[in-house]
Amino acid sequence: MTQRTQLVSQVDTEIAEFLASREPILAAIAGELAAFTNFSRYLLSGGKRFRARFCIAGWRSISTSLDPERERAVVTLAAALEVFHAAALVHDDIIDNSDTRRGMPAAHIRFADVHAQAGFAGSAHSFGRASAILHGDLLLGWSDELVDSALDLLADRQSARSTRAEFNRMRTEVTAGQYLDILEENAWPTVSDSDTISRAQRVMTFKSAKYSVEAPLALGALIGGGSATQVDSLRRFGLPLGLAFQLRDDVLGVFGDAVVTGKPTGDDLREGKRTVLVAFARQGMDDAQRAAFDHSLGRTDLDEAAISDLQKQIESSGALESAERSISTYTAEALEALRLARLEPAAASELEQLARLLTDRSA
Numbered sequence: 001m002t003q004r005t006q007l008v009s010q011v012d013t014e015i016a017e018f019l020a021s022r023e024p025i026l027a028a029i030a031g032e033l034a035a036f037t038n039f040s041r042y043l044l045s046g047g048k049r050f051r052a053r054f055c056i057a058g059w060r061s062i063s064t065s066l067d068p069e070r071e072r073a074v075v076t077l078a079a080a081l082e083v084f085h086a087a088a089l090v091h092d093d094i095i096d097n098s099d100t101r102r103g104m105p106a107a108h109i110r111f112a113d114v115h116a117q118a119g120f121a122g123s124a125h126s127f128g129r130a131s132a133i134l135h136g137d138l139l140l141g142w143s144d145e146l147v148d149s150a151l152d153l154l155a156d157r158q159s160a161r162s163t164r165a166e167f168n169r170m171r172t173e174v175t176a177g178q179y180l181d182i183l184e185e186n187a188w189p190t191v192s193d194s195d196t197i198s199r200a201q202r203v204m205t206f207k208s209a210k211y212s213v214e215a216p217l218a219l220g221a222l223i224g225g226g227s228a229t230q231v232d233s234l235r236r237f238g239l240p241l242g243l244a245f246q247l248r249d250d251v252l253g254v255f256g257d258a259v260v261t262g263k264p265t266g267d268d269l270r271e272g273k274r275t276v277l278v279a280f281a282r283q284g285m286d287d288a289q290r291a292a293f294d295h296s297l298g299r300t301d302l303d304e305a306a307i308s309d310l311q312k313q314i315e316s317s318g319a320l321e322s323a324e325r326s327i328s329t330y331t332a333e334a335l336e337a338l339r340l341a342r343l344e345p346a347a348a349s350e351l352e353q354l355a356r357l358l359t360d361r362s363a
Contacts, residue, residue, distance in 0.1 A: 007075055011052045014079040015044050018146060036135055039110055040142075043086045046102050050245075051085055051216045052078035053354060054238070058220025061347040062230045070224055073153040077163070077223050080146035081216055087139035088174060088211075090132055095182065096271045097300070100263055108132035156225055163222045170215040177207030184274040185298070193282065193290075200279040201243075208249070209242030213358070233341035237334050237351065244330035244359045250275040251323055255311060266307035272298020277314065277323045284317030331359045 019037050026033035055078040063070065092098070093106040100106055105113070112128025120127065147167055151160040181203045184191075191199060217234040226234075253268030254277060268275065278297065282290050293313055296306060314320060338351055 007056045007071070007078075008049055008052060010075045011049065011056075011078045011082065014075055014146075015082060016041075018079065018083075018142070019044070022142065035111070035114060035131075036138055039107055039135060040086065040139065042104070042110075043089065043101070043107065044082060047082070047085075049082060050354075050358065051081040051212065054213055054216035055081055055220040057347070057350055057354060058217035058226075058234055059224040060220075061217075061234065061341075061343045061351065062221045062226035063224045069153055069155065073150045074220055074223055076146055076150035076153065077219060078216075080143045080150060080167075081219070083139055083146060084143035084171070087136045087143060088178075090136035090139065092178070094129055094132055094136075095178070096273075098263070098267065098271065100267075103258075103263075106132075107135050111135070150223065154223070159223060159225045163219055166215065166219050166222055170211050170219075173206045173215075174211045177203060177205070177210075181207050181273075185272055188274055188294075196274070196282060197276065197279040200274055200276040203274075204243060204246045204250075204276055205239075208246040209239060211242075212245055213242035214238030233337070233343075236337040237341060239334075240330040240337070241334035241355050241358060244327045244334065247276060247323055247327050247330070248359055250277040251320065251327075254314060255320070265304075266302070266311065269297060269307055269310050270300050270302050276326070277319055280322040281314040281317040281319035284319055284322075285313070289313065289317075327359055331355060 019040055023034070023037045026036055056074060059070070059074040089101060090107045093101055094108050098106055099109050108128040108131070110128070111131035112124040114131075115122075115124040115127040147164065151164060154160045180199075184199055184203055188196070214235050215238075217238040218231050221231045221234055250268070250273075253263070253273065253275070254266060256263070256265065258265045264270075282293065285293060293310070296302065296310055299306075302310070334355055335352065338348055338355070341348070343351070
């Protein structure tokens, strides 16, 4: 087992131990609150741990010496990123009215099922959404507790302050990016066609790309005591890779196999997501085609035939080809930045492997 694999395994242990430590706190308040830890365990038991991996890789890229204090701190910080990501998923599924996550019921559906099975009064749907909002809020608070625990392990207070500032900025950017995503799904009729791609790229950057790759890398380097030059070199690698990652997600959200992605095929089309892929498609259509496409996009009652038709429209517009070309360009930019970063060979090789995994994945 490599050191990286060992550390990712330690992140899993850290998350499990943290949730176990919060269980008696909730139980002391009310037995019914067990749903919060039970659903948190479910949500945090899956996933590819990309953010944790990049955080650990960021630390390893600037540190070749064994420092138990820093190692424990980076594991706890990586766990905080995974809990933060879980919170974002809970809230994102509510906003997008998405009922599944990794092929299983989303948090708001699980809470609605609690209502239905118990025979409560009122609307199971409303209960599920309200409960899941609180679940996401609780996970956000727990992620912050883990960040504090990580920073308390450091004797180097400057590293602690820099790491905290980076985490706070990441949290602000993700929230802002989420709002911009909602804005685009509603404001698009008022936006000039010439601006749709740049606005979709803005959403992609702040909602996903920065917090998926760039921020975890920077956080790992900062908690390891990395210099401004070292952190900047990782950012130059991380941002284009994060953009490639999100574009790959956009493609999978339209064309991906439900068995592989854990989401219904074409779910992004039913949700009306105004992604870069959609912006590319609209750019490649004439006025009549664009009007017909806009009329169908975002309809929750789209059946398999309608999804297939929209997929064909996107592909015939040249959007899929443009997206794949952009993924290749972003990936090449990231790998060139990695080459110029002059990292230790082992660290550079690890980051290149993660880059390939992120952009060549089938899920």
